């Protein structure tokens with residue numbers, strides 16, 4: 164496939180689909196925000212004091228960027244001419260001087276935002292409802308979101324591989340032995356089971372290491388989880404997001420968003436803590452969370468390093484000629500990709 168086609172597909176996938184962008188706990192207070200780069204645009208999810216909104220990160224006046232950081236708590240104030248925004252309203256500096264303008268039409272360029280449980284999904288112009296897109300997965304997604312305490316780690320970088328390469332890597336455990344010998348492979352994941360929900364998929368794999376499994380199971384008393392798989396579970400939410408967990412004690416949300424520079428992706432991984440049982444003090448799990456965060460970061464670095472080596476011009480949306488049974492989800496992804504990007 165040629166680069167222009169790949170870019171066109173990426174933009175279309177961003178615009179027509181719903182994307183998991185944030186957990187409610189990240190936007191609990193007025194002025195909390197999380198910012199993303201996607202395919203040459205920026206989108207911010209923001210608590211405006213009345214509700215949580217998603218908007219194109221540029222001022223409705225003359226387009227200055229509003230938020231710079233990845234996340235934080237900041238007032239919405241455009242530095243250029245000091246327009247601001249709060250509780251659904253744009254406040255214009257020296258309003259009288261714009262009396263000749265159609266002020267009733269003044270608005271932020273917002274995106275659609277909907278909740279599944281405590282996860283906020285965003286879409287610029289969705290081709291279908293979020294419920295349809297999740298194709299039966301929403302109860303599980305909601306239950307996972309309800310089992311989250313808060314954000315523990317935020318890890319973001321420009322990935323030196325196209326998002327399709329990075330995502331396909333995340334979809335197949337065939338590489339776990341050679342690429343993650345000291346990290347993920349220590350769980351000795353069994354082949355497990357793939358399940359498909361429309362364009363989404365779930366891989367559930369019990370641990371092969373009995374001792375490790377017993378140890379992890381015993382931690383269950385510390386948590387209060389509405390959804391738990393005893394093993395490693397990884398959800399793929401078409402097109403750009405993975406949510407993965409070991410025993411539900413933490414949840415890792417990864418976004419592989421397209422970038423405009425060739426062979427790059429905007430990668431963000433966040434690690435969320437599981438919701439603690441009411442009697443458990445957070446200090447009790449902080450070293451467990453710290454080691455999970457360190458382990459996750461190492462795994463993503465290992466993935467990044469191998470993805471850099473994969474030549475983008477070898478990629479196509481057709482199935483590869485040779486594929487391991489453990490690469491089955493990758494075939495499903497390519498089929499979904501073809502369906503979602505073929506002309507209407």
Ligand code: FES
Pocket residue numbers: 222223224225226227241242243244245246
């Ligand atoms: S560009 Fe933002 S106030 Fe003018």
Ligand SMILES: [Fe+2]
Pocket residue numbers: 332333338339342343462466
């Ligand atoms: Fe990996």
